[in-house]
Amino acid sequence: MARENQIIVGLDIGTSKIACIVAEAAPDGRLDIVGIGTHPSNGLRRGVVVNIESTVESIRLAVEEAELMADVDIKKVYVGIAGSHIRGYNSHGVVATKNGEVTEEDVTRVVEAAKAMNIPADQQILHVLPQEYIIDRQDGIREPVGMSGVRLETRVHVITGALSSAQNIIKCCNRCDLDVSAIVLEQIASSEAVLSQDEKDIGVLLVDIGGGTTDLAVFIDGAIRHTAVIPVGGDHLTNDLVAGLRTSAREADILKKRYGSCMTSLISAEETVEVPRVGGRPPQSMPRQVMAQLLEPRMQELFELVREELERSGYRELVAAGVVLTGGSSLLEGTQELADEIFELPVRIGRPQNVGGLTDVVNSPIYATGVGLIHYGQRYREEQGLHFDDTSSESLWSSVRRWFGGS
Ligand SMILES: Nc1ncnc2c1ncn2[C@@H]1O[C@H](COP(=O)(O)OP(=O)(O)OP(=O)(O)O)[C@@H](O)[C@H]1O
Ligand SMILES: [Mg+2]
Incomplete structure (x- = not known):
């Protein structure tokens, strides 16, 4: 198995610093940090890119440093998004099950139904995070597939962000010859690294x-x-x-x-x-x-x-x-x-937990988002069945996830 395929990279584009963190995923799921690059950031204001040129330059330098340390060529990154343009809503969806038993397809449909809400034209859905499923009025269900029932409901937390902010982040990464595997709300990333x-x-x-x-x-x-x-x-x-x-x-x-x-x-x-x-x-x-x-x-x-x-x-x-x-x-x-x-x-x-390798360096609250992006990336690959494969730009926006905000 080529080493590049086991590499997961988190790119935290912060207001103070850009941090590029490289991890190697072992087949048993263990994550070892093998490279870190940081560079002061000057192109952001309150979490949002306002100067593309200077952000691109900082990303390039942070990524080069991480590549050198990890001895890999970085091609794809999981990247964070933040700022006052982010909105969170709780929403709700209902569908009838097709065969009296909940299938994967029913779950996808019910989450789609919960997503069908009015969002402003300049906003884009970033995450749809199921909180619970309800089958024939029985609530609190986390894993509904295979259960009997005719009426499937879900409650979800929907996170949206300004389309232009997400596009600018992707633009900055592309200008550094990096593909964006997924854009992740920064506090979701941090929560993956620091919460039990x-x-x-x-x-x-x-x-x-x-x-x-x-x-x-x-x-x-x-x-x-x-x-x-x-x-x-x-x-x-x-x-x-x-x-x-x-x-x-x-x-x-x-x-x-x-x-x-x-x-x-x-x-x-x-x-x-x-x-x-x-x-x-x-x-x-x-x-x-x-x-x-x-x-x-x-x-x-x-x-x-x-x-x-x-x-x-x-x-x-x-x-x-x-x-x-x-x-x-x-x-x-x-x-x-x-x-x-x-x-x-x-x-x-x-502080970031559940990683090995260069833990002395990343054992700081400063790296919570960067390390969390790696945890998120590992889960994302598993869910998409992309263990050692590519992620297309189309899947970037297909945010239907069946995981419980980090469970
Ligand atoms: N030892 C310390 N004591 C106090 N403040 C500190 C210390 N180390 C870093 N900081 C402060 O933390 C801030 C940077 O934190 P962090 O790296 O988490 O921000 P960022 O991710 O770049 O920004 P944001 O998430 O807002 O976009 C700076 O204001 C810096 O002065
Ligand atoms: Mg930050």
């Missing part, structure tokens, strides 16, 4: 705090129930430091990562930080607490927006496994403690 099946079954809120946006996904009974995007991320924290400390964005980002915290109460009054200043002025020493006072209100505001969204979704009481934070900004010191206070639910930081 138990958490999804019990009920959990995933919060991916990136540079430009914070992406949410609620899982209950093993299926995705609600998705949302909040247009606030780590870049806002950096900008607050730029304004408050009068330093450059580059320096502010470095200071934030090294000395930042969003829990002022956890920092001793004696600690100081040297802050470089613009215009050739000498660096200034200032208490670390002052920096935390600049960061804490923004993180607090972000978590309050997340809490409001959770309450609005109606699932607040059902996320018994609590909140899992991931994305680069979850690394800010004090994030977990502040989230504990605001959500009054168990909170943990999610």
Whole structure:
């Protein structure tokens, strides 16, 4: 079997960085990370490509680095999509079964029926995620094929995104001679990497705090129930430091990562930080607490927006496994403690799991989406019966899936 055929590549086109992660899939399903390439990203705003040239250049460099490390020629990638244009709907479909017993074809038809909803002309369906099937009013069925019944219903979560955003992502990849195997909502990808099946079954809120946006996904009974995007991320924290400390964005980002915290109460009054200043002025020493006072209100505001969204979704009481934070900004010191206070639910930081190989490198919330795209890709191939084959561009948009949002 040619080695290329066992390779799965995740390409996370983020607002802060492009990460290209290469994994080798063993016949027993094990995934080993064999290559990683990252490059700062300048062509996106709030998760959406706004500059094709500079995005193409960053993708090219990240992919080349990953190719070199993995010693493979990358041809196909699973790629993420995010941004405020993403919408999530719960929908419902009903059909009569053909022979009094549910067949694969009935399932395809009922999911198609649930998809038949009015979406704006500039939006495209990205995912149709079945939550449950109902046969002759018996609900809560996950695997309906082979069961007896005349009336088959399904509840699904439909995710749509702006056609132009998806097209721009594909354009950027094609310009780098890459085919796109599938476009995946970023929080769905991240959830594949950082959530356990138990958490999804019990009920959990995933919060991916990136540079430009914070992406949410609620899982209950093993299926995705609600998705949302909040247009606030780590870049806002950096900008607050730029304004408050009068330093450059580059320096502010470095200071934030090294000395930042969003829990002022956890920092001793004696600690100081040297802050470089613009215009050739000498660096200034200032208490670390002052920096935390600049960061804490923004993180607090972000978590309050997340809490409001959770309450609005109606699932607040059902996320018994609590909140899992991931994305680069979850690394800010004090994030977990502040989230504990605001959500009054168990909170943990999610790092990519269930992969081997270069785990030291990818064991960071920054790589949740990139590694999750690989998990998604592995499942996608299995479902399409494409174990070691190609995926056509037609199948890209045929989003009928019979899996339970990650089960
Ligand atoms: N150690 C750290 N402490 C605080 N913030 C950090 C740390 N490391 C990274 N960040 C912040 O995380 C953000 C980048 O996170 P991530 O790589 O998940 O974003 P992205 O995927 O590129 O963006 P998005 O998902 O919003 O498109 C930046 O704002 C960066 O400053
Ligand atoms: Mg991201």
